[in-house]
Amino acid sequence: MRALPVRGRGVLAAGLCAAVISVPLAGAAAADGPAGHPTASHATGGYATARPAIGAASRRPLPRQLYAPYFETWTDNSIPAVASKSGARYFTLAFLQTPKKGSCTVTWNGDRKQAVRPGGRYVHGIARLRSMGGDVIPSFGGFSADQDGTEIADSCTSVRKIARAYENVVTSYGVTRLDMDVEARSLSRPAAITRRSEAIRLLQEWAARTHRRVQIIFTLGVEPSGLPGNCLAVLKNAVAHGVRVTAVNLMAFDYYNSNSDSDMGTEALQALQAAHSQLTRLYPGATARRLWGMEGITLLPGIDDFPKKTEVTYLSEVQDIQYFARAHRLPMISIWAIQRDNGRCPGTIDSNSCSGITQPRWAFSHLLEGYSAH
Numbered sequence: 264m265r266a267l268p269v270r271g272r273g274v275l276a277a278g279l280c281a282a283v284i285s286v287p288l289a290g291a292a293a294a295d296g297p298a299g300h301p302t303a304s305h306a307t308g309g310y311a312t313a314r315p316a317i318g319a320a321s322r323r324p325l326p327r328q329l330y331a332p333y334f335e336t337w338t339d340n341s342i343p344a345v346a347s348k349s350g351a352r353y354f355t356l357a358f359l360q361t362p363k364k365g366s367c368t369v370t371w372n373g374d375r376k377q378a379v380r381p382g383g384r385y386v387h388g389i390a391r392l393r394s395m396g397g398d399v400i401p402s403f404g405g406f407s408a409d410q411d412g413t414e415i416a417d418s419c420t421s422v423r424k425i426a427r428a429y430e431n432v433v434t435s436y437g438v439t440r441l442d443m444d445v446e447a448r449s450l451s452r453p454a455a456i457t458r459r460s461e462a463i464r465l466l467q468e469w470a471a472r473t474h475r476r477v478q479i480i481f482t483l484g485v486e487p488s489g490l491p492g493n494c495l496a497v498l499k500n501a502v503a504h505g506v507r508v509t510a511v512n513l514m515a516f517d518y519y520n521s522n523s524d525s526d527m528g529t530e531a532l533q534a535l536q537a538a539h540s541q542l543t544r545l546y547p548g549a550t551a552r553r554l555w556g557m558e559g560i561t562l563l564p565g566i567d568d569f570p571k572k573t574e575v576t577y578l579s580e581v582q583d584i585q586y587f588a589r590a591h592r593l594p595m596i597s598i599w600a601i602q603r604d605n606g607r608c609p610g611t612i613d614s615n616s617c618s619g620i621t622q623p624r625w626a627f628s629h630l631l632e633g634y635s636a637h
Contacts (some may be wrong), residue, residue: 264333264357264405264444264482264514264561324476325353325440329401329635330427330591332628333357333561333600337372342388343395345601349625350632352397355442355597356385357430359401360408360415367419369428373408374523379428381435389436400480401432402442409449413581417452425462430469433477433538440478440509444622450493460504467507478509480595481559486520490539502545508557510594513538516563521573527562528580532587535560550594559595560584564603564627565618572612575619578626585631596634604628 331353333341346352361368362375371377389399404414412418417550419425429441443463447588449455464477470477481501483494490498490513501508515531535558542554563579567574588596598604606622608614618627 264446264548281506301458308363309488323593325398325400325478326554326635329353330356330586330628330631330633331445331635332598332604332631333402334399335600336385338602342385342399343391346392346395346397349601349628350559351601351603352392352395352632353399353619353635354392354397354601355400355402357402357600358405358408358444359403360405360413361418364412366413367421367424367428367595368433369403369415369416373413376419379432379435382486383435386436399436399438400442401438402444402482403431403437404446404449406444406447406483409445409447412448414445414449414455415435417455420458422458422461422465425458426469429462429466431475433466433470433475439476440480441578442480442482444482445494445497446514448485450497456497456500457504460501460506462516463501463506466506473564477517480510480512480559481508482512482514484517485515485534485538486518487533487537489534489541491594495541497535499545510557510559511542512559512561512595512597514561514599516561516567516574516576516599519569521569523573524573525574526580527574527576528583529562531562531576531580531584535587535591555591556594558591558592558593559597560588561597561599561629563599563613565606565622566610566612568613570612572610577620578622578630581627584594588634596631598627598631602626 313609330351332351332355334345334354334356338357342354358372359369360373362370362373371384392399408414415425415428432438432441441628445461466477472515481498483490483497499502513534515534538558539554542557546554562576562584566572602616603614603618604627605617605624606620607615608619609621611617611619613619
């Protein structure tokens with residue numbers, strides 16, 4: 264997913280993932296205590312040698328299940344206004360990145376005038392959204408930043424500065440969850456992958472010291488057969504560095520592998536099942552219910568990037584996926600993106616502002632808005 268007004272995407276080797284890379288798994292994973300709470304010492308910063316921890320509990324969590332569509336922050340759209348019209352109350356804000364390579368400052372969409380700070384962009388809009396019963400999840404990266412080196416872990420070589428940038432987002436917006444969208448060239452930068460993992464670990468240690476809740480989602484490309492090797496390597500690296508992963512958000516679109524019409528609903532369910540098997544191996548001993556509680560999914564309403572227009576997600580397929588998600592208690596469903604949830608451009612390949620299929624405005628959101636449950 265990218266933060267550009269025009270989203271033409273080159274064909275990648277495995278949909279949203281590129282050629283498989285070898286990522287060093289430096290360090291061992293944090294241990295699991297009761298109910299997945301970490302038992303490694305945060306004070307020392309050392310890594311335990313037991314099996315990895317799965318996101319710890321908190322006093323003020325987001326809903327255990329939620330619909331959190333991506334919100335394109337390069338637009339002038341008002342978050343509360345879109346919430347009021349669409350029915351969605353939770354948004355994943357796309358995207359945070361640095362204004363140039365080498366920078367350690369995060370801004371909205373690389374705009375140096377939109378640096379994250381108390382009182383800056385979206386602070387008042389988020390407050391209004393919360394008064395409506397909603398909240399936001401800031402997202403780092405996205406296709407454009409990951410491709411051009413302005414994703415903060417790619418851009419900044421100081422792990423501590425990356426961690427402080429994460430902390431700044433948490434404190435400026437009072438958020439409890441961050442999304443790490445890792446794709447494109449960010450999948451082939453092993454040093455940056457390790458920096459990201461180390462910085463998140465520092466963030467979580469800071470959160471423990473300051474009694475804050477900070478959950479981490481990794482958004483990764485997927486195939487019907489599961490997470491490709493390079494996407495899985497990002498997750499393995501995080502686990503090896505003791506990162507407590509709350510959820511793995513699977514981008515179930517842009518497969519680029521169908522010469523005839525795809526059944527995108529069936530393929531999304533296949534991707535969820537295959538990724539579940541991979542998580543079983545990554546978190547040995549965890550129950551099936553707990554692992555389903557770590558899987559989220561992002562769908563692309565309508566026509567995705569594939570030029571052959573054979574990968575189209577319809578409302579009926581999203582309904583089937585929602586049934587599956589409810590049955591398995593998946594923690595989140597998202598779409599790319601809320602601004603596309605209308606039928607103004609039938610036949611158009613992956614526009615940022617419409618779905619490319621005939622549909623009522625906000626049809627996907629009205630279908631999914633009830634998924635959020637406290």
